[in-house]
Amino acid sequence: MSDTDYLKDIGEIKNLMNRSSRFISLSGISGVFAGIYAIxxxxIGYFFLFPEQGEYLTLHSWNFKMLLVLLxxxxxxxxxxxxxxxxxKAKKNNEKIWDPTTRRLLxxxxxxxxxxxxxxLIKLNSQHYGLTASLMLLFYGLALVNASKYTVGNIKYLGYIEIVLGLLCALFPGYGFWFWVVGFGVTHVIYGxxxxxxxxKK
Structure with missing residues (x-):
């Protein structure tokens, strides 16, 4: 057997090991839908639930509760x-949807x-509202990076982007809404x- 055949076999074994240890049925189109839903x-929140200028959301206000329902x-x-x-997608590719890798991913x-x-929620209960969007982006980004080792694709880079947006949002808390839209909406549509x-292409 030639060196080329050995290298080919090793490549196939590596690919099989990678497929068995990573969840590979994630679809980009689901990311697009997630971004559209967020936008x-x-x-809806901006035009119907946000307070007028000079007013503030409070934890027990109807608008705030509706925002939580919307989220x-x-x-x-x-x-x-x-x-x-x-x-x-898993059924189409004859893949298992629920296995130890899926559990580790979740x-x-x-x-x-x-x-x-x-x-x-603890911060909101203490009436600290200013960094809510920043914290959401940060923890979501950390969750993506933490789970990325159990799935294929470059989802960790999406996590890095969310973390950076969260930190920028903390620097400019007055623009938290727009950072949230970019992080959960626009970024998901582009990445998806x-x-x-x-x-x-595959």
């Missing part, structure tokens, strides 16, 4: 769409995300589109 949610709705829509598209993603969510185009 639509932000527009939860955007998150649920994004998760449901990602689950549906991922399941369909655990590593949820630990920073849930911890961050609880911390944000790039992923989708890469999938089409």
């Amino acid at each position: 639509i949610g932000a527009l 939860a709705s955007v998150a649920m829509l994004s998760i449901s769409t990602a689950a549906l598209i991922t399941t369909q 655990i590593n993603f949820l630990i920073p995300l849930v911890s961050g969510g609880i911390y944000i 589109s790039i992923m989708y185009l890469q999938e089409k």
